[in-house]
Structures are given as structure tokens and as C-alpha cells.
Amino acid sequence: MAKMEVCACSLSLYSLQFIFCFIFRESKTSWDQEIRDDVIEECSKHGGVLHIFVDKASTQGNVYVKCPTIAAAVASVNSLHGRYFGGMYLMATGSGHTTKLL
Numbered sequence: 001m002a003k004m005e006v007c008a009c010s011l012s013l014y015s016l017q018f019i020f021c022f023i024f025r026e027s028k029t030s031w032d033q034e035i036r037d038d039v040i041e042e043c044s045k046h047g048g049v050l051h052i053f054v055d056k057a058s059t060q061g062n063v064y065v066k067c068p069t070i071a072a073a074v075a076s077v078n079s080l081h082g083r084y085f086g087g088m089y090l091m092a093t094g095s096g097h098t099t100k101l102l
Contacts, residue, residue, distance in 0.1 A: 012050075012066055012067045012068065012069055012070050012072065012073040013064070013065070013066050013067075013073065013094070014064075014065055014067075014073050014076065014077050014092055014093060014094050015062055015063065015064050015065070015092070015093055016039065016061075016062065016063040016064075016065065016080060016090055016091070016092050017060050017061060017062055017090070017091040017092075017093070018060060018061045018088045018089060018090060018091060019035055019039075019061045019062075019063050019085050019086075019088060019090055020035055020054075020061040020063075020086065020088065021061055021086075021088060032054040032056050035054050035063060036052055036054050036063075038085070039052055039063060039065060039080075040052060042076070042079065042080060043065065043067065043072070043076045045079070046067075046072055046075035046076045046079055047067055047068060047069060047071065047072025047073075047075060047076070048067065048068055048072060049065055049066065049067060049068075050066045050067060050068050051065075051066040052064070052065050052066070053065075061088065073094070076092070077092040077093070077094065078092075080092040081093075
């Protein structure tokens with residue numbers, strides 16, 4: 001099945017939803033660091049990451065990412081959107097949630 005191209009973000013920021021759930025959080029002690037490392041590893045293939053925030057209190061499993069360029073953000077979003085991580089279907093979208101990354 002062909003992967004859907006996600007719209008080009010106007011910012012170098014994006015968010016990942018559903019990257020973790022309650023069960024994942026309860027089953028591992030350093031789950032947030034593991035998610036952070038996995039996202040950084042994947043994004044390094046597309047231009048890298050300037051900042052990442054794993055919202056441990058999020059009920060939707062949100063992770064916010066800031067890339068060095070818009071092109072890197074678009075490539076990362078297109079790579080991650082629709083993939084599975086720990087059994088969860090990822091939704092990657094351009095984000096206006098800049099306060100999480102400041």
C-alpha cells in the first residue's frame with residue numbers, strides 16, 4: 001500500500017500522536033527516554049532534531065519535535081506518519097504547539 005504524503009508544514013515543528021499509551025508507560029521504567037531515542041534516531045535520517053519533548057502526562061501519547069529546517073520536518077513527518085510504534089498507529093502532523101518546545 002502506498003504511503004500518504006502529509007502536507008508540507010509551514011514550521012519546522014510537528015507532533016506525533018499515539019506514540020505511547022498507559023500500558024507502555026506502566027511496563028517500562030525509562031519509557032520516555034526510549035521513545036526520545038527512537039524518534040531522534042529516525043529523524044536523524046531526515047535532517048535531525050533540534051529539540052524533542054515527550055509529554056509524559058499526555059493521554060494521547062504526544063511527542064513534540066522541532067527540526068532544524070522545514071524540509072527536515074516535512075521529511076520526518078512523511079516518514080513517521082502512518083507507521084506503527086509499539087503496536088500504536090502514529091499520526092504525525094505539523095504543529096502549532098510551540099510552547100511545548102520553548
